[in-house]
Amino acid sequence: MVHYLPKGCSIPNNPTPLPRERPNLTCGAKNEHQPLVFGSSILGSESNIPSQFIWPDHEKPCLEAPELVIPTIDLGVLLSEDSLAVSKAAELVNETCKKHGFFMVVNHGVDSELIDKAYQFMDLLFGLQLSEKQKAQRKLGESYGYASSFVGRFSSKLPWKETLSFRYCPDSPNLVEQYFVNVMGEDFRHFGRLYQEYSEAMSKLSLGIMELLGVSLGLDKAYFRDFFKGNDSILRLNHYPPCQKPDLTLGTGPHSDPTALTILHQDQVGGLQVLADEKWHSVTPIPAAFVVNIGDTFMALSNGIYKSCLHRAVVNKRTVRRSLAFFLCPTMDKAVTPPAGLVNSANPRIYPEFTWATLLEFTQKHYRADMKTLDAFSNWLQQQE
Ligand SMILES: C=C1C[C@]23C[C@H]1CC[C@H]2[C@]1(C)CCC[C@@](C)(C(=O)O)[C@H]1[C@@H]3C(=O)O
Ligand SMILES: O=C(O)CCC(=O)C(=O)O
Numbered sequence: 001m002v003h004y005l006p007k008g009c010s011i012p013n014n015p016t017p018l019p020r021e022r023p024n025l026t027c028g029a030k031n032e033h034q035p036l037v038f039g040s041s042i043l044g045s046e047s048n049i050p051s052q053f054i055w056p057d058h059e060k061p062c063l064e065a066p067e068l069v070i071p072t073i074d075l076g077v078l079l080s081e082d083s084l085a086v087s088k089a090a091e092l093v094n095e096t097c098k099k100h101g102f103f104m105v106v107n108h109g110v111d112s113e114l115i116d117k118a119y120q121f122m123d124l125l126f127g128l129q130l131s132e133k134q135k136a137q138r139k140l141g142e143s144y145g146y147a148s149s150f151v152g153r154f155s156s157k158l159p160w161k162e163t164l165s166f167r168y169c170p171d172s173p174n175l176v177e178q179y180f181v182n183v184m185g186e187d188f189r190h191f192g193r194l195y196q197e198y199s200e201a202m203s204k205l206s207l208g209i210m211e212l213l214g215v216s217l218g219l220d221k222a223y224f225r226d227f228f229k230g231n232d233s234i235l236r237l238n239h240y241p242p243c244q245k246p247d248l249t250l251g252t253g254p255h256s257d258p259t260a261l262t263i264l265h266q267d268q269v270g271g272l273q274v275l276a277d278e279k280w281h282s283v284t285p286i287p288a289a290f291v292v293n294i295g296d297t298f299m300a301l302s303n304g305i306y307k308s309c310l311h312r313a314v315v316n317k318r319t320v321r322r323s324l325a326f327f328l329c330p331t332m333d334k335a336v337t338p339p340a341g342l343v344n345s346a347n348p349r350i351y352p353e354f355t356w357a358t359l360l361e362f363t364q365k366h367y368r369a370d371m372k373t374l375d376a377f378s379n380w381l382q383q384q385e
């Protein structure tokens, strides 16, 4: 099987058999050759895909997944004084978050032009030469920067994607703009401004959703809104090149998000899949809607009442797929512990108290976020004591 990779990169002549996935990743085995990197222009056209991108049979995608029907919440209710409409929305949120934690929001107030520009700029960024993109190369243990297929970090089950992630904090109004200038240069300042504006819109939207989540759990609407007013979040641009063997690989492997809340916009290609009732379901893209899902950190905050669920992204032969994922995270050292009202004899405390800083470090240095992250993290915490 012939692999075509950019010059200077190679796969060992006798590719070692895919190592059994170590339960906890320390870091991808760096072989004596250059680590495997790929520019989407290369692998998007290859019919043979490198073995590191081939996932085990039990995790290979089923490309024809039934559609998951998830509730759509009209966020206009948050601005209305209509308490009946708010309680109906809260009931819907409560029902879906106890099941799989996914719902859609419409009438969210985010300008469609801002979303379009975020995609246009993403296409320009991922269309750059690999050497240009690698100016923002993500370093091991860091959760920001450019990553191409996560080589050097994982030794197998590589995701078929390129990503660019950056940090957003509402208290640092130029953080994103400055990041782009620092790592990509002055010519990219307007990219930073755009993603700063997009992140601000996401942060504002997530605080509104936090009001609804508070009400849906019988708490004051300000409870989670205040908890996340200061946040230390991540905006991630996902770029999934076309793949000639889409049934052998995954754009993003099965995982629950370790973060608190994810606000995802996917383009019209489709590819997001959610595990519900033990079956993979597709989530049909709706341009005017954001997909919202509960993450592990919010599952802990809700004392396990709301579920952070498995999802993944499949790729296709025909075209690039893109998604914008805003991951709302608490400030680094804030104690993640459920409010007293959610802990009682019927719902005893499930997870130990932790900080987002520790969970983030766990997912970046010790464990590849998957379907068991929070349980593995809880065990790891006990071992640290
Ligand atoms: C805190 C994070 C780690 C990941 C990005 C954010 C939230 C989702 C996580 C991730 C997408 C879960 C699947 C595995 C992962 C390695 C990936 O495919 O990108 C995860 C991200 C990461 O560790 O970079
Ligand atoms: O691209 C998608 O649809 C999902 C991506 C995702 O789950 C993630 O980045 O955490």
Ligand SMILES: [Fe+2]
Pocket (backbone or CB within 6 Å): 255, 256, 257, 262, 311
């Ligand atoms: Fe995710």
